[in-house]
Amino acid sequence: MDVDQRPPPILEARRLTVGWGGVPILEDLYLPVERGAVLCVLGGSGTGKSTLLRALIGLDRPMSGEVIMRVEPDPYLPPEAPRLGVLFQSAALFGSMTVLENVALPLRRWTDLDPRAIETIARAKLRLVGLESYENHLPAELSGGMKKRAGIARAIALEAPLLFLDEPSAGLDPVTSAALDDLILTLNRNLGITVVIVTHELQSVYRIGTDCVLLHRDTKGIVARGRPTVLRDKSKDPRVRAFFHAEHSLRSSQSDAQPAQVQP
Numbered sequence: 001m002d003v004d005q006r007p008p009p010i011l012e013a014r015r016l017t018v019g020w021g022g023v024p025i026l027e028d029l030y031l032p033v034e035r036g037a038v039l040c041v042l043g044g045s046g047t048g049k050s051t052l053l054r055a056l057i058g059l060d061r062p063m064s065g066e067v068i069m070r071v072e073p074d075p076y077l078p079p080e081a082p083r084l085g086v087l088f089q090s091a092a093l094f095g096s097m098t099v100l101e102n103v104a105l106p107l108r109r110w111t112d113l114d115p116r117a118i119e120t121i122a123r124a125k126l127r128l129v130g131l132e133s134y135e136n137h138l139p140a141e142l143s144g145g146m147k148k149r150a151g152i153a154r155a156i157a158l159e160a161p162l163l164f165l166d167e168p169s170a171g172l173d174p175v176t177s178a179a180l181d182d183l184i185l186t187l188n189r190n191l192g193i194t195v196v197i198v199t200h201e202l203q204s205v206y207r208i209g210t211d212c213v214l215l216h217r218d219t220k221g222i223v224a225r226g227r228p229t230v231l232r233d234k235s236k237d238p239r240v241r242a243f244f245h246a247e248h249s250l251r252s253s254q255s256d257a258q259p260a261q262v263q264p
C-alpha cells in the first residue's frame, strides 16, 4: 500500500456547512488546502465564495463542521495573534493613517517591538509590494491597485503563512490586475505563502492558480477541483465547461451559469 508522504494540508475544512439565517448555502464541504498552493475559489454569483472565505478565516461561525489550520506558532507573537492575512475587496485601510502607519498597525497591536523596529519592518513590507515611495501618503491618495498592495503589505506584516484574498482584481484594469498577480506569485513562490483567492478573473486564475474549486448552487458544494487549465481543457462536466468556456447556460440555475469574465 502506498503511504502518502505529503505533509498534511495547511488548512482543512471538514464537513463544513455555511449559510445565512439558518439556510445553508454550501453543505458538507471537504476542502483541504495544500501547503504552498494558490487555491482559487470559483463559482457563479451567489454560490457562496465569500461566505466560505469568511468561515475559513474564522470571521463567521459555520452552521456545522470545522476548519483546521495547521500553522506553526510564531515564538515572537502571542498565541492569540492572527496567523493568517486577509485582503478584502475594499482593502479596508484606515483613511486617517498613512500607508506606513496602516502597515505598522498589526505590529503595534501584536508585538512589543520598539517603534523604530516596527517602522523598519513596515518599510520592508512596503518595499516588497513596491510602495516604498508612498509610505507617507494617505490611502485616498493611492490608486486602486496601490491600495490593494498596501492591504497586502499589512496582511503579511506579521509574516502570515496563509493569505486570503477576496476578489483582489475587482475594479482594476487588466495591466494593474496582472501586476497584482505577479505580486501574489512572488509572495507564494519566494516567501512560501499559501494563498486562497476568490476571483472572477479567469486570466488571473490560469496565471497564478495551482489548484481551484468550482462551487455550484445546484449541489451546494464543490462540483470540480483541480488545476485550472486541466479543468478547462479536460472536464466533461457541463457545469465545469459552462463556467470555463461560457458555452452554454445551465438549465437549472441561470444566474449561476454566468461565466467568469474572460478577457481577450
Ligand SMILES: Nc1ncnc2c1ncn2[C@@H]1O[C@H](COP(=O)(O)OP(=O)(O)OP(=O)(O)O)[C@@H](O)[C@H]1O
Residues within 6 Å of the ligand: 020, 021, 025, 043, 044, 045, 046, 047, 048, 049, 050, 051, 052
Ligand atoms: N450578510 C449576509 N446576510 C444574509 N445573506 C447573505 C449575506 N452575505 C451573503 N448572503 C447570501 O449568501 C449567498 C452567497 O453569497 P456570497 O456573497 O457568499 O456569494 P459569492 O459567490 O461570493 O457571490 P459574488 O460572486 O456575487 O460575490 C447569497 O445568496 C447572498 O445573498
